[in-house]
Amino acid sequence: GENVEQHPSTLSVQEGDSAVIKCTYSDSASNYFPWYKQELGKGPQLIIDIRSNVGEKKDQRIAVTLNKTAKHFSLHITETQPEDSAVYFCAATSGRGADGLTFGKGTHLIIQP
Amino acid sequence: SAVISQKPSRDICQRGTSLTIQCQVDSQVTMMFWYRQQPGQSLTLIATANQGSEATYESGFVIDKFPISRPNLTFSTLTVSNMSPEDSSIYLCSVHRGQATEAFFGQGTRLTVV
Secondary structure, eight states, X not given: OOOEEEEOSEEEEETTSOEEEEEEEOOTTOOEEEEEEEOTTSOOEEEEEEXXXXXXXXXXXXXXXXXXXXXXXXXXXXXOOGGGOEEEEEEEBOOSSSSOOEEOOOEEEEEEO | OOOEEEEOSEEEEOTTOOEEXXXXXXXXXXXXXXXXXXXXXXXEEEEEEETTSOOEEOTXXXXXXXXXXXXXXXXXXXXXXXXXXXXXXXXXXXXEOTTSOOEEEOOOEEEEEO
């Protein structure tokens, strides 16, 4: 089955700086890679996703890049703000709709004022 | 996005008892998924629930411990049976919207077993 590794487990950045979280996956059949933000006491919220036919996707301050050959994908947050503080999870799936997601272990992002 | 409501939002239960968690979606969906998130950990898929068929369980999860019902296309339940403190976790319901692969989550049920 799929295995997703995520690094770092904790990331502390100064407000206004950029944050990068990296994930690798093992199953070459995986073709859908979402990122979730989870705030304390809440369910995960989808913030951005990318499919295997695309190398990069951007949505305002958030971007995701995918390297299929190396089987890794990354989340980039620019101009970080205090409300970006949360736990971020990457995930992967074959995208057939019948498969659930395999999640990374999460990154606790701390934005220092 | 999909609106997913879970009940209860939290509960404290005695060991040896069972708890049924409900998941209601605001529109019909084919696939519903149940995940477990142990304290400070990531999400692990428990099972996939299709309407009209038996749920499909992931390795390490069995029907006797986590029976699932899927009576229609907008509703599912997960029961945590014969609970022990190790079952203390957040249990999350998730759906995919149509043929898209975007997955949406409920707010979760925080279960504490004492």
